[in-house]
Amino acid sequence: MNAxxxxxxxxxxxxxxxxxxxxxxTAKYFKDVFTRDVKTVPxxxxxxxxxxxxxxxxxxxxSFELAAKMLSANTINVPVTTSSVVKGESLxxxxxxxxxxxxxxxxxxxxxxxxxxxxxKNIDGSVINGGDGYHAHPTQALLDTYxxxxxxxxxxxxxxxxxGDIKHSRVARSDLLVFKKLGAKVTLCxxxxxxxxxxEQYGVDMTYDFxxxxxxxxxxxxxxxxxxxxxxxxxxxxxxxxLLYCLTEERFAKCRSDVIIMHPGPMNRGIEIDDAIADxxxxxxxxxxxxxxxxxxxxxxxxxxxxxxxxxxxxEA
Amino acid sequence: xxxxxxxxxxxxxxSGTDDRLDVVLSGGRVEAIDRNIKxxxxxxxxxxxxxxxxPGLVDMxxxxxxxxxxDVETILGGSMVAAKSGFTSVxxxxxxxxxxxxxxxVRFIIMEAAKGPINVFPSANITKGGKGEEISEMGELIKGxxxxxTDDGRPVMSSITMRRALEYSRMFGAPILSHAEDKSLADxxxxxxxxxxxxxxxxxxxxxxxxxxxxxxxxxxxLTKGKIHFCHVSSExxxxxIRRGKNDKINVTCETAPHYFSLTDDEVEELMSMAxxxxxxxxxxxxxxxxxGLRDGTIDVIAxxxxxxxxxxxxxxxxxxxxxxxxxxxxxxxxxxxxxxxxNFSYIQAFAKVTCNPAGILNLDRGVLKxxxxxxxxxxxxxxxxxxxxxxxxxxxxxxxxxxxxxxGSIEYTICNGKIVYRRG
Numbered sequence: 139m140n141a142x143x144x145x146x147x148x149x150x151x152x153x154x155x156x157x158x159x160x161x162x163x164t165a166k167y168f169k170d171v172f173t174r175d176v177k178t179v180p181x182x183x184x185x186x187x188x189x190x191x192x193x194x195x196x197x198x199x200x201s202f203e204l205a206a207k208m209l210s211a212n213t214i215n216v217p218v219t220t221s222s223v224v225k226g227e228s229l230x231x232x233x234x235x236x237x238x239x240x241x242x243x244x245x246x247x248x249x250x251x252x253x254x255x256x257x258x259k260n261i262d263g264s265v266i267n268g269g270d271g272y273h274a275h276p277t278q279a280l281l282d283t284y285x286x287x288x289x290x291x292x293x294x295x296x297x298x299x300x301x302g303d304i305k306h307s308r309v310a311r312s313d314l315l316v317f318k319k320l321g322a323k324v325t326l327c328x329x330x331x332x333x334x335x336x337x338e339q340y341g342v343d344m345t346y347d348f349x350x351x352x353x354x355x356x357x358x359x360x361x362x363x364x365x366x367x368x369x370x371x372x373x374x375x376x377x378x379x380x381l382l383y384c385l386t387e388e389r390f391a392k393c394r395s396d397v398i399i400m401h402p403g404p405m406n407r408g409i410e411i412d413d414a415i416a417d418x419x420x421x422x423x424x425x426x427x428x429x430x431x432x433x434x435x436x437x438x439x440x441x442x443x444x445x446x447x448x449x450x451x452x453x454e455a
Numbered sequence: 456x457x458x459x460x461x462x463x464x465x466x467x468x469x470s471g472t473d474d475r476l477d478v479v480l481s482g483g484r485v486e487a488i489d490r491n492i493k494x495x496x497x498x499x500x501x502x503x504x505x506x507x508x509x510p511g512l513v514d515m516x517x518x519x520x521x522x523x524x525x526d527v528e529t530i531l532g533g534s535m536v537a538a539k540s541g542f543t544s545v546x547x548x549x550x551x552x553x554x555x556x557x558x559x560x561v562r563f564i565i566m567e568a569a570k571g572p573i574n575v576f577p578s579a580n581i582t583k584g585g586k587g588e589e590i591s592e593m594g595e596l597i598k599g600x601x602x603x604x605t606d607d608g609r610p611v612m613s614s615i616t617m618r619r620a621l622e623y624s625r626m627f628g629a630p631i632l633s634h635a636e637d638k639s640l641a642d643x644x645x646x647x648x649x650x651x652x653x654x655x656x657x658x659x660x661x662x663x664x665x666x667x668x669x670x671x672x673x674x675x676x677x678l679t680k681g682k683i684h685f686c687h688v689s690s691e692x693x694x695x696x697i698r699r700g701k702n703d704k705i706n707v708t709c710e711t712a713p714h715y716f717s718l719t720d721d722e723v724e725e726l727m728s729m730a731x732x733x734x735x736x737x738x739x740x741x742x743x744x745x746x747x748g749l750r751d752g753t754i755d756v757i758a759x760x761x762x763x764x765x766x767x768x769x770x771x772x773x774x775x776x777x778x779x780x781x782x783x784x785x786x787x788x789x790x791x792x793x794x795x796x797x798x799n800f801s802y803i804q805a806f807a808k809v810t811c812n813p814a815g816i817l818n819l820d821r822g823v824l825k826x827x828x829x830x831x832x833x834x835x836x837x838x839x840x841x842x843x844x845x846x847x848x849x850x851x852x853x854x855x856x857x858x859x860x861x862x863x864g865s866i867e868y869t870i871c872n873g874k875i876v877y878r879r880g
Contacts, residue, residue, distance in 0.1 A: 230770055250772035251656040256727055260770075271774070272656030308656060336653035 142440040146258045146265040149274035150315040158316060160446060162284045164436035165429065167447045172208050172431060181439050182211035188241040189215045190233070191268065192248045197403055197427060198268050198278070202245045205434035214241070229253065230260055237263050243438065246270075251308075264441055272306050278402055279312035281433040283320065285426050286357060289398055294321035299351055301383060302361030302410055303332045303372075309402045310361060314340055327351050328361075328383065331372040348383050352392045359400040360385055363410050376409060385411045390418070398422055457481040458870065459494035463503025463834060467510060468807035469823040478508060480830035483873040488826055499875075503834050506867055509806055510824040511543025511573075511831025514783065515813040516607075516632075516686055516710060516758035519545075519575075521567065522560070523552025527852060528763040530564060533783075534571030536761075536850045540783040543831040543871040544574040544814070544821045549585070550608040556580040556591045558599035565600045572876035573869075574831075576817060578603040578632060581620045587611045590620050597627045602817045605632035607686060608733075610668060612638060617672060621681025630684040630708070630816055635668035635693070636734065645774055647720040647735040655724055657773065662690035662741065665734050669693050673700040673707055684816055685709035687760050689734035691744025698753040708816050710756035713782060713789035714856065716745045722856060728769045728776035729856045732760070746798055749808065756816065757808040759786050763852035781850050784843075785857045791837050791864035802837075830873035839865040 142157055150158075171179055187206035191199050199215065206213045216236070227235075233244060243264045246254050251271030258265040269275040286293055298317050304310045304326050317324050318340065325343040326333055333344060345351050352358070363379060373379050385399070390412075399411075399421040407413050416423060458480040465476040465488065477492035478485060494500040519533035530547070537545050547564060549555030555564065561577050568575030579601035583589045585608075593604060604624055610633070611617045617631075624631055641664040646652050648659025669685055673696065676683040688694060688709045700707045714732065719739050722730045730736055748754040762779025769776050790809070794800040814822030821831055841847055841864070843857045869877035 228767065228771060248772065250774035252724070252727060253772040253774075255724075256772055270656070274656070305653075311654075311656060334653055336650050339650050339654070 141443060141445055144441070146254070147276055147437055147441060148254050148258060148265065148267045150276050150279050150312045150319070153276070155319045158280065158283065158319060161280055161433065161436050161440060162287055163446060164440060164444070165284050165432040168435035168439070169429065169432035172435065177208050178210055179208065180210045181444060182206060182209040182442060185211045185242040185442070186240060187211045187213045187243045187245065187438070188236050189213065189245045189268070190218065190236070192218050192246070193269070195247055195268070197430070198247060201427070201430040202268060202434050205431050205438060208431070209435055209438055211438070229257065233257055233261055237261055243441070266437065266441070269308050272308050273311065275308040275312045277430070277434055277437060278309050279316040280437070281426060281430040282313055282359065282400060282402070283316050284433050285400065285422055285429045286398065288429070289422065290356070293317060296356040297323045297325065297354055298357040298359060299325045299327055299355040300359045300361065301327045301348060301385070303363055303367060304328050304337060304361070305332045305334055306364065306367065307361050313359060314342055318342070325351055329373050329379070332367070349389065349392070352389055353394070355393065355397060357398045357400060358385065358393065360411050361402065362404060362406060380409055383410065385415050387412055387414050390415050400426060403427070457486065457494070457498045458501065458873065458875070459492055459498045460501045460503050460508055460832065460834065461492065461494070463506050463508035465508045465824065466802045466806055467824040468803045469510070469811035470825065471803060473803055478824070478832065480832065480870065480873050483830050485824065485826050485828050485830055488824065501834065501868060503867070505838065506834050506836045507802060508824070509833045509835060510810045510822050511829070511869070511871055512541045512787070512809045512833050513544045513813040513819070513822045514542045514759050514761070514786065514809065515546040515756060515817060516548065517545045517761040517783065518548050518550070518763065518779070520551065520763060522563065527765050528850070530567040530575060531571045532851060533761070534568060534573045534575060536783050538572040538869045538871065538876040539849050539866065541787050541833040541835060541866040541869050542573060542783060543833065543869060544576060544819060546576045546578050546602060546817060548605065548607040549578055549580045554580050554585040555601070556583050556585065558592070558595045561596055561599035561601050573871050574821065576602040576819065578605050580604065581606045581611055581631060582616060585609055587613055587616060590616065590623055593624055593627060593629070597629060601629070602819065603630050603632050603684070605634065605686065607632065607634045610634050610636045610638060614671060614675065618675050618679060621675055621679040621683065625679065625681050628682070628818060630682040632684050632686050633668070633672045634686050635665050635672060637664045637667050640664040640667065645731060645735070646723050647737045649720065649738055651720045651723060657723070660735055662692055662737060665690055666692045666696060669696050673697070673705055676707055677703070677705045680706065682706050687712050687715070687734060687758070688745070688748070688754060689715045689741065690737050691741045694744050694748035694753050698748070701753060708755045709753070710758040710813070711745050711749065711754050712758060712760045713786050713793070714780065716742060716749065717789050717793050718742070718856060726856045727773045728771060729780065729854060731773055731776055731778055732762070732780050733778035746794070749794065750798070750800065750804070755808065755812045757786070757790060758813065759783050763850060764854050765852060769854045779854070781852055781855050784848055784850060785855060785862065787835055787866060788841055788862035788864040792862045795837065796863060830870060832868070832870040833866065834868040836865050836867050837863060839863070841865050
């Protein structure tokens with residue numbers, strides 16, 4: 139693998155395992171860069187990165203912005219809310235305006251699935267998907283992968299559980315794809331209303347029983363539960379959800395001693411994960427955030443045509 | 456002036472005719488159908504060698520958007536597209552702005568249509584305002600020229616309202632055209648619920664949202680002896696339920712649209728909003744079920760659900776883009792390519808779905824080619840290919856998933872009420 143020969147990063151589906159490992163290797167280099175004192179490198183000097191977030195987000199937007207700044211890019215943030223989309227300018231027109239201002243990279247988060255794919259067909263600039271609807275969140279999946287590789291060296295043979303609202307989760311969809319591509323065993327777990335049978339098409343295991351699953355897992359990836367799902371009768375109450383699917387201290391006691399606890403954030407402490415577990419030494423939730431910046435630096439670097447660093451330390455995982 | 460159509464293969468599904476016969480049209484009527492008719496010098500003679508000579512085609516489900524969205528399509532513009540596509544009679548849907556729930560609006564459509572090349576038969580709303588609550592003044596609407604009742608685009612969710620509509624419309628012999636969709640079950644979905652919707656993270660519409668309403672309306676037709684016709688049937692299960700209703704001698708008919716026997720939801724990822732319609736494209740087994748329903752006669756009619764939308768409306772995220780595609784211009788080519796050529800339908804079998812069958816359901820004396828009948832004729836060359844592109848499409852809106860396709864079946868002539876309204880250039 140010498141480079142990422144592509145204009146956009148839209149989803150995990152279109153990435154090969156080699157490309158995924160290339161991104162992770164490159165991220166390792168950038169993590170070294172930005173954990174030192176002088177954090178900037180001139181990779182994107184003179185380039186403009188525009189973050190266009192049609193959905194509220196703190197960590198993902200900041201992470202992209204920081205990554206771009208550390209690569210010396212000019213960054214602009216266009217704050218938009220879904221309501222202005224409905225009333226005002228179309229997505230295409232908004233982005234053409236940004237292109238007219240010579241934005242080189244558009245990082246977009248959008249509530250509508252496939253919005254970045256639609257955009258990439260209709261504009262020349264580079265589109266990076268920062269999460270679209272329930273569909274995909276490729277940089278989250280890549281940072282999750284990098285974080286596991288950092289701890290275990292590889293995903294091969296690991297058993298990774300993804301727990302929660304699978305149906306409405308772009309993180310789950312992208313995670314399961316990347317984990318499968320790198321040889322992990324993946325089990326999805328959640329209530330039947332949030333875990334449709336159609337997920338079997340991915341060749342993953344599925345269970346409703348969290349307690350039975352836990353002792354077998356190397357990695358427990360907890361998803362955020364949206365409280366509003368309860369109003370759609372997808373589960374009867376937060377209390378019952380908590381009872382069945384919260385990663386409590388009692389449940390944690392059943393896990394392997396070296397289990398890795400992950401969460402894409404933001405967490406509902408006390409609902410899907412107990413305080414003590416979120417802050418437990420086995421939890422890498424904060425490191426995921428740090429790694430997110432490194433992975434996004436790697437993505438920018440490689441999309442800009444950057445080639446792998448010949449660093450002896452960067453062994454392929 | 457008389458028109459003499461010579462050397463063609465005459466297909467009249469109503470009488471089961473498939474023969475080399477010539478046709479003479481005069482004074483808006485068919486004067487004669489016979490072998491080797493000699494035209495005189497003043498006659499316009501059309502040489503139809505190698506072509507099918509069909510009754511003027513009938514599309515019982517089109518949206519011409521007038522009144523309200525004349526920027527998208529008009530009755531006159533839509534009629535010209537229909538003529539170019541071989542259709543001499545269409546039934547317009549009443550979900551305009553305002554909706555067609557009073558006689559004045561029915562008359563308006565007929566008046567506008569009189570300026571155009573083809574016969575336009577309006578349908579009117581089942582309920583006042585299309586709100587699904589009180590039934591409209593059906594007697595007066597019929598007197599104004601409405602041929603059927605439908606709240607197309609919005610199902611009549613209340614079962615008692617649907618019951619009353621079926622009971623009341625019975626006395627006029629007019630069908631209720633049911634847009635079968637349980638809105639609560641459809642739950643704001645935007646594509647078929649299944650493997651693809653899960654993969655793409657798009658909200659699904661289960662086929663059951665259609666099927667439960669079809670089952671309900673068939674039972675209500677049984678209760679009321681009313682005349683129920685289902686619009687745009689899209690699933691294998693719907694076909695099975697309707698088949699059973701027909702076996703039980705319930706007065707039920709239905710239509711499907713060409714896209715349901717040509718495409719599946721595998722297309723959504725690539726075509727996005729161009730593959731967004733309601734009901735949605737389903738799976739391969741549904742597509743096959745639709746073809747079998749057409750073959751065994753469970754599905755009586757092919758109607759396009761021609762639904763123009765402006766480029767701006769469709770150039771959006773799939774979630775925000777409106778449902779619907781244009782269909783008139785690709786209808787005959789898809790019937791010939793998909794049903795006749797790929798699935799061995801006879802011409803009589805295939806073209807009954809766009810001639811005598813819809814005419815019969817709407818009580819129209821159209822869709823047949825017989826001596827003394829209306830001089831509506833469509834001449835189609837089934838071997839000539841067309842390519843669906845900007846140049847081919849006359850429709851102001853180009854929202855079709857078939858762009859780029861080459862299909863068999865070109866419209867050579869369309870003759871309506873004895874006048875040539877379209878001739879291939």
